[in-house]
Amino acid sequence: MDRAVKAELKTIEAELRWFSQLAEKRGVRSETITLPSGITGAELISQLAKEFDELNRMKKHVRLAVNQSYVEPFTVIHDGDEVAFITPVSGG
Amino acid sequence: MHHKKTENIWIQIGGELPALEEISKFVRRDHCGAVNLFEGVTRNHDSGKSVTLLSYDSYDEMALSQCEVILNRAMKEYPLGAAAIFHKTGEVPVGEVSMIVAVSTPHRKESTQAVLAIIEQIKQDVPIWKKEFFDDEGEAVWKGGEISSD
Numbered sequence: 001m002d003r004a005v006k007a008e009l010k011t012i013e014a015e016l017r018w019f020s021q022l023a024e025k026r027g028v029r030s031e032t033i034t035l036p037s038g039i040t041g042a043e044l045i046s047q048l049a050k051e052f053d054e055l056n057r058m059k060k061h062v063r064l065a066v067n068q069s070y071v072e073p074f075t076v077i078h079d080g081d082e083v084a085f086i087t088p089v090s091g092g
Numbered sequence: 093m094h095h096k097k098t099e100n101i102w103i104q105i106g107g108e109l110p111a112l113e114e115i116s117k118f119v120r121r122d123h124c125g126a127v128n129l130f131e132g133v134t135r136n137h138d139s140g141k142s143v144t145l146l147s148y149d150s151y152d153e154m155a156l157s158q159c160e161v162i163l164n165r166a167m168k169e170y171p172l173g174a175a176a177i178f179h180k181t182g183e184v185p186v187g188e189v190s191m192i193v194a195v196s197t198p199h200r201k202e203s204t205q206a207v208l209a210i211i212e213q214i215k216q217d218v219p220i221w222k223k224e225f226f227d228d229e230g231e232a233v234w235k236g237g238e239i240s241s242d
Contacts, residue, residue, distance in 0.1 A: 020149050020221035021234045058237070065219070068154040084151055084219070088236035091148070091155075091179060091220030092132050092191050092211060 012037050012079035014044075022085055025054035035077060041066070042073035044083065058087050094152040096160060100167070102176040103159045105152045105220075109178050115194045121173030124196035128203035130211065132191035134184045138235075142227040146190065150181045151219035162213045170206040171197050177210065179220055190222075 011034050018026045035044065041064040049056035064071050065084040077083060093107030102118055104110070116127055134146045159177045166175055173196035184190040193210050197203040214220075225232045 017151065019151050019219065020223070021237045023149070065151075065154055068151075068157050070217070084154065086151070086219050087221065087234075089215070089217065089219055090222045090235035091150075091218050092215045092222075 010037055011035060012039075012077065012081075014077050014080070015082045016048075017082060017084040019084070020087055022054055022058070022087060026052065037079075039077050040073065041071060041075045041077060041083070044077060045073075045085070055085065061088055062086060094156045096156060100172070100174045101160065101163050102174075102178075103156055103163065104178045105150055105155045105159070106179075106181040109180060109189055109192055112192070115176055115178070115192060119174040119176055119194045119196040121196050124173040124198055126198070126200040126203035127196045128194065128200075128207045130191075130193045130207050131189045132211075133189055134186050136186045138224060141224075141230070143224055144186060144227045145225040146184045147223045147225065147232075148179070148181045148184065148190065149221045149223070150179070152181070155179065155218050155220050158218045159214070162210055162217070165213075166195075166206055166210050169209070170195075170202050172206060173197065175206070175210070177214065179214075179218070181220070 013032055013034055016031050016033055018029055023029045045059050049059050063086040065086055066075060066081050095104040112129060120127055136143055163175045166172060176194040178192040180190050193207050195203055195206045197206060222235045223232050224235055
């Protein structure tokens with residue numbers, strides 16, 4: 001889509017990715033969601049936490065990743081972004 | 093299974109672990125007198141409870157890219173000849189290997205330091221999660237997910 005046309009959009013679509021206990025409680029590992037244009041990562045977490053108890057419980061400890069890189073909470077989510085909610089990791 | 097292999101870096105998330113000899117051969121360099129291979133193994137206890145099984149979930153694509161970031165950083169901070177990270181996903185019973193980190197360096201001390209630094213960064217930043225299953229039929233728990241909302 002043309003960049004100028006996209007700038008006019010009032011909403012965006014993002015793909016959410018869920019893992020570990022968030023995926024178990026959510027019941028899906030990915031979903032596409034429509035969001036208001038200009039929404040930040042922190043705002044997205046707050047919005048979703050209202051209807052997702054496990055995210056609400058973990059929200060202070062969740063790091064956001066956009067397109068597979070960690071980002072700051074004030075990062076704006078863009079149309080087509082892949083947004084992952086990373087609870088404290090425990091690999092090894 | 094997600095993997096990346098270059099001249100000096102080898103990373104694999106998921107799938108079967110390569111043989112240690114194959115990994116050792118990959119990291120060996122003529123100017124390196126130390127090859128250090130670390131295996132993370134599922135142990136049968138944690139915090140006083142008997143563990144029977146670990147099950148790993150992973151954000152494979154990002155786990156791979158984060159491991160690449162970690163190894164590239166390690167390449168700058170330590171005199172590594174080559175380095176590798178392998179991590180299994182899914183079920184890993186007691187006594188089986190979940191992770192291998194391997195490096196080569198000119199001398200032994202820096203090889204140990206580099207391996208420890210790489211492991212610490214994996215445990216901090218790589219999006220992989222372990223779920224612990226216990227033999228007392230208690231509920232399995234996601235390690236790191238027990239945090240309260242406070």
